[in-house]
Amino acid sequence: MASHFFLMVLFSCFVSVVFAVLMRDKPEDQIRFGAMLIAAFVLVGVTLGWLMYPFPL
């Protein structure tokens, strides 16, 4: 339930919903912008995770 990936997706959902409602006026624009933000969050998160993989802590 509290996996890294799940929490990242949950976090990106919360932030994307608020940003979409703040930055777009029409519901269809809000849904499109929110979905794009969630996808961008997850994609960038996973990409950065893989890029950091070779580095030791």
Place this chain on the structure above:
Amino acid sequence: MTKYSRRSRAQAPAASNVESSTTLICLVAWAVPGAGHLWQGRVRQGLVFIVTLPLMFATGLWLEGRIFLFDASEPLVALAAVANFGIGLLYVLGRVIDLGSGNAVAATYEYGNSFLIVAGLLNALVVVDAYDVSLGRK
């Protein structure tokens, strides 16, 4: 010139009323996330904020995050406290009933802190948006 002075005097109380109502809207928007938008008739936006932001804050508490107290001797803690404070009355409520004591050894502690801090910062953005709406900029 006389006409201008008369108009200025007539407009002064109206401007003062707008200022006080804007201040009140900002205070309400800070205290209860989304209430500023609900007050100004933006029901759909207000409902989204009133559900999303407290839910995000509650998730942070569920993940055993900490509600930071102001501590000037530790600048990062003070900044986190300012960000936490942005969520409004939930911050006060969380402190009063001792919900956000945090569990630093929990695996999800830092995640919880991130959820709590970002919920406060997002509510600060919502307050700024409510301010813009009250001035007719949006």
